Amino acid sequence: MAVQQAIPKARAGIPGGFSGSAVRADFPIFENPTGTGKRLVYLDAAASSPKPRVVIDTMADAYAHHYANVHRGIYELSEDATARFEAARRKLAGFINAPSERECVFVRNATEAINLVAYSWGRTNVGEGDRVITTQLEHHANIVPWQQLCAEVGATLEYVAITDDGQLDRDDLAAKLEPRDGRPPRLLALAHVSNALGTINPVTELTRLAHDAGALVLVDAAQSAPHMPVDVQAFGCDFLALSGHKMLGPSGIGALWARRQLLEEMPPFLTGGSMIIRVTLEGAEWNEVPYKFEAGTPAIVEAIGLGAAIDYLTAIGMDRVREHEKYLFERAWAALSEIPGVRLLGPADPETHAGVISMLLDGVHPHDVATIFDHEGVAVRAGHHCAMPVMLRYDIPATTRASFYVYNDLDDVEALSSAVRAAQTVFGVGH
Numbered sequence: 001m002a003v004q005q006a007i008p009k010a011r012a013g014i015p016g017g018f019s020g021s022a023v024r025a026d027f028p029i030f031e032n033p034t035g036t037g038k039r040l041v042y043l044d045a046a047a048s049s050p051k052p053r054v055v056i057d058t059m060a061d062a063y064a065h066h067y068a069n070v071h072r073g074i075y076e077l078s079e080d081a082t083a084r085f086e087a088a089r090r091k092l093a094g095f096i097n098a099p100s101e102r103e104c105v106f107v108r109n110a111t112e113a114i115n116l117v118a119y120s121w122g123r124t125n126v127g128e129g130d131r132v133i134t135t136q137l138e139h140h141a142n143i144v145p146w147q148q149l150c151a152e153v154g155a156t157l158e159y160v161a162i163t164d165d166g167q168l169d170r171d172d173l174a175a176k177l178e179p180r181d182g183r184p185p186r187l188l189a190l191a192h193v194s195n196a197l198g199t200i201n202p203v204t205e206l207t208r209l210a211h212d213a214g215a216l217v218l219v220d221a222a223q224s225a226p227h228m229p230v231d232v233q234a235f236g237c238d239f240l241a242l243s244g245h246k247m248l249g250p251s252g253i254g255a256l257w258a259r260r261q262l263l264e265e266m267p268p269f270l271t272g273g274s275m276i277i278r279v280t281l282e283g284a285e286w287n288e289v290p291y292k293f294e295a296g297t298p299a300i301v302e303a304i305g306l307g308a309a310i311d312y313l314t315a316i317g318m319d320r321v322r323e324h325e326k327y328l329f330e331r332a333w334a335a336l337s338e339i340p341g342v343r344l345l346g347p348a349d350p351e352t353h354a355g356v357i358s359m360l361l362d363g364v365h366p367h368d369v370a371t372i373f374d375h376e377g378v379a380v381r382a383g384h385h386c387a388m389p390v391m392l393r394y395d396i397p398a399t400t401r402a403s404f405y406v407y408n409d410l411d412d413v414e415a416l417s418s419a420v421r422a423a424q425t426v427f428g429v430g431h
């Protein structure tokens, strides 16, 4: 079966050049009726994105007609499955501009990618008295693995402070990058985009500062790879983590990119089948990269599905995706700013703010806000967004977060503003 590739048509005069409502036709989830009979306004891409039909069809087709285990069989079907799986790796490498697909390791998600680095590189390269630097705006996935590493080896974990408008405090970063007792920090681990505040960090510039200070750099691209161009060579970073399920692909597949030399030097993370070339009763010899880090049967069809998602995004163009979301962000920020009793978090400048808006409504708990939104057909996330240090920084328990993607449009921005007013009316606050 040939899987149809559906891509939004370019339209002149619209930022990004395409209409989100036209894109919605590619996503079967929008055909579902909501409990209230209202149109689904999905504003939770930052948690996980819906899947276009082409991803679902590609995966069904792979299971139905091209499925066997990979890298093992010497029969046609297995070679076919292997070719499709490895083609997905090449697509991923192209998507992030990796110098080679051999530097792209398939893992389950960004969390596993960061843990791989913390266990394999970290346990080998970070020792007693060393320092690892992360930031206060990270997702827990980019905090807890470093807390565990530092506790285990006797290193110190330091957090770059954030400003009132959710940007990294550059003076604090500069101070933390200074050597201590003649020793530079070992690693700067930071998000490209904050999932809780929407802040876009200037990773190319920050990577240069960290390298000048003698530290390696891990970029958590879980919230950026789906929404804007990500280029590991332009960033100059050493490691980059992403999750497939946030970028129109299936869950259960993600990737770690790392510089080839680092991957060659790092010991395996998980061990067992596939990651070896020879096993004797005395020991084992590791397979070449990236297979050294892919123990056991991988998520074969999920990788193929991710490849289809990458094709879909590439057909739109990541610059256009970013333009589209920037436009929606600007309009939403302006509309919400006009509503009394609404507090918006993160930078106001659309150049440094992705399509994620975290808000607080005076007098209403974020969970109650999200419940009223749901009655209006508007799906958002409420809570700490796995970024509790951000909540502590602003002394708030939670926020209500709306996040945009390719299938959103100005009608969704309108629905969001109306939902805010509806919540205020129900709770007798605000306007």
Ligand SMILES: Cc1ncc(COP(=O)(O)O)c(C=O)c1O
Pocket: 046, 047, 109, 110, 111, 112, 138, 139, 141, 142, 191, 193, 194, 195, 220, 222, 223, 243, 386
């Ligand atoms: C910035 C950031 N990093 C890491 C993660 C973890 O992603 P996953 O749960 O797919 O591993 C998330 C998930 O929301 C995130 O927003």
